[in-house]
Amino acid sequence: MSFSPDDVTRLARLARIDVADDEARDVRDKLDAIFGLIDALQSIDTAGIEPMAHAQDVMMPLRDDVVTAENRRELYQAQAPAVADGLYLVPKVLE
């Protein structure tokens, strides 16, 4: 599969990465190279093989339903750019 510059622009927007128009071509070429590898993988016959969801064949560890975390708001908020009344402040968002 190969990417168009429009695909690159769209992906960049979805990922919130600023890709300038003159960079789009270069990024596209790099993505095409990566997808070339994926194309090579896809040429392997995997009929009848159950898809993996994880690189390691391990079981999900589970924890008991117990509250173990303490309130460390002050510590966490010490690093935040802006807080008020215990809230993290961000530029106004409205749907």
Add this chain to the structure above:
Amino acid sequence: MTWEIVIGIETHAQLSTASKIFSGASTAFGAAPNTEASAVDIALPGVLPVLNRGAVERAIRFGLAVGGAINRRSVFARKNYFYPDLPKGYQISQYEIPVVRGGAVTIATDAGEKHVRLTRAHLEEDAGKSLHEGLPSELGGVSGIDLNRAGTPLLEIVSEPDMRSAAEAVAYAKALHSLVTWIGICDGDMQEGNFRCDANVSVRRAGGALGTRCEIKNLNSFRFLAQAIEYEARRQIELIEDGGSVVQETRLFDPDRGETRSMRSKEDAQDYRYFPDPDLPPLTIDDAWIQRIHSAMPELPEAMRSRLVAEHGITDYDAAQLTASRELVDYYHGVCKALPAADTASHKLVANFVLGEFAAARNRADVAIAAVPVSPADVAGLLRRVADRTVSGKIAKDVFDAMWAGEGDADAIIERRGLRQISDARAIEALVEHVLAANAPIVAEVRAGKEKAFNSLVGQVMKASKSKANPAQVNEILRRLLAR
């Protein structure tokens, strides 16, 4: 040309765990902002999610309750989007392989029982909350973020588009709500947002192909669900009849205006770029675990309803009403247990009272069953006096109101207020004689065959006795003395 409405519902039920789905932070409602947001919940670099066994257990319980299949292996995926109350930039959910597949919920409709099929139920985490108002006024142009809710476990339950009216949609939502609270996986408080519905609505000409659907988000009351669907179906029908076409989009319901409005269309809709979360290996569930949960399952509402009809001898209608809520049927059982006789008459008396007087008083006071000031044992004390005819059903209502107001138990109230039923034939005869003497014209009407006039005489006697006379005896004595 008749139109058919087609509705499917997605429900987010907050699971009643003590801690979050991927962290050890508390899920308790109403804490000060961000005091229940751990390093995992606020997505500090280097943290890893660890799945809460209690959340999985509740999902399995749900799957068993609806007769769905429990996937022995399911996969968590990242749903990618950007919003300030989603600190990781993705929500951990399940996509291709959910924990529960299939199942059904039975609802009552005008045309009888109907099975609404379920597509799936999957585990996911909730996002935080954004506050746009109520911030200090000097902070213009900012939103506040509270991440206490971030990471709260949710079970998203997806139905097939099997409902055909707002009434059916509400019946489904109520049945589902009753089920998740019954099996104890969700506390069901809709005002706190613990049970919220999205409705997918489309319309089509009867028998035609499915129309384009719109999704109405975040309906957190049964009334809003009905209003939103009715408005939306009307909007779509008018649009098509005027020659237009429905655009697939997400809409919001505005309860103040009673209408839905466009939120975003699917054309520029989010592309969530789901992929398996590399932080979480597949969830495996073995047969032994499912078996353990199965054997600890409470009797389900439908099974209990049939049993109450068969063993208690109450009507199917009453049994359905009682089993609509776990708390209500527990109360019913509490009263039954405190009565000496476990026969059909007692059970019917209790069912009538719990669904009648008790329900009415609770509606008037608008309180949850847990907050009702009269215990099941106290109600049993009152019904014992109805059964042995110490008081009539009518007087029992007054006694119950007094019990509700905290005036003591039934016997104390009956004694103090002198409410004991008059069953002494001589005393009643005296009352009847008095009423007959004072109402000669009515007596004449009765003798002329007017049954209504007879009832009026019964009423007069009851009134003269301050409702304390035994009504059956009053009837009998009146007939006897009139026939002299």
